[in-house]
Amino acid sequence: MVRQHLEHHRHPGLMMSAIDLLSRARAFLLDFDGPIAALMPSPANELAAREARRPLMGVDLPLEIESASDHLAVLRWARLNADDATSLAVEAACTEVEIDAAGKCDPSPTGARLFELASELDIPIAVVSNNSTLSVHVFLDRVGWLDQVDVLACRTPETVDLIKPSPHLLRIAADALRIPIEDTVFVGDSVSDVIASKAAGCPVLGLAKNERRRMELVGGGADQVISLNAAAF
Structure with a gap:
């Protein structure tokens, strides 16, 4: 029907x-x-990417990751290129900013x-x-x-x-x-x-x-x- x-x-x-x-x-x-x-309209997406990069301070990042406005791009890079502890820290940072955004978007x-x-x-x-x-x-x-x-x-x-x-x-x-x-x-x-x-x-x-x-x-x-x-x- x-x-x-x-x-x-x-x-x-x-x-x-x-x-x-x-x-x-x-x-x-x-x-x-x-x-x-x-979830993350601009500029929230840029702030999220910045938080995702925080555990990578001191790491030599490629330009496209250093300037990325997508926190998931940072996460993918970390998963492939960083050690396990750093990658998990980036994942935790991404989850935190997503939960914050989900609470108000x-x-x-x-x-x-x-x-x-x-x-x-x-x-x-x-x-x-x-x-x-x-x-x-x-x-x-x-x-x-x-x-x-x-x-x-x-x-x-x-x-x-x-x-x-x-x-x-x-x-x-x-x-x-x-x-x-x-x-x-x-x-x-x-x-x-x-x-x-x-x-x-x-x-x-x-x-x-x-x-x-x-x-x-x-x-x-x-x-x-x-x-x-x-x-x-």
Whole structure:
């Protein structure tokens, strides 16, 4: 009945196709930062990257890491290039800034609609995120969405090597839901999300914050792309 209802309320163009893609899914796999939460808008992202670099003081960093505004880029570099103790210190710093941001950031415009649509379709939700499990839990609990999420497949200190663009977290989520991954849809807002989805065999709906990102997502192979601010799809 709900799927028939959606058929009668299609939107034109890409919006119609996005509804078709979502309404065929047996589960939603949702990225966290972007599709659900506006976790670290500028300049918060730059402050987070600075905190992530703090345990690396005295380490000769490449320019792209020294100037990075993405704390996860710093974390990936530390995991590959620093000793275990330093890498764990960077992970702890990243988790701390994420938890702080999760305690005060706003939901994304698409977030409420994705949860609403999953409820209408009576399908489960998994949150699949490169952000820490603790920070995602804090946010979902704060905004009242935690009880609507069936699985959290997020970063832990043990899985830093396996975050997106690796397909590992997506596969973990689908396995936990006991649903073939090709019968899910992943909603993400970055090229690494698209790469992970394609490697996992999962259809992907891209959310673009601007025209440049839209072109990147389309070029990366997203099945459909809509605006990150599209709350009425």
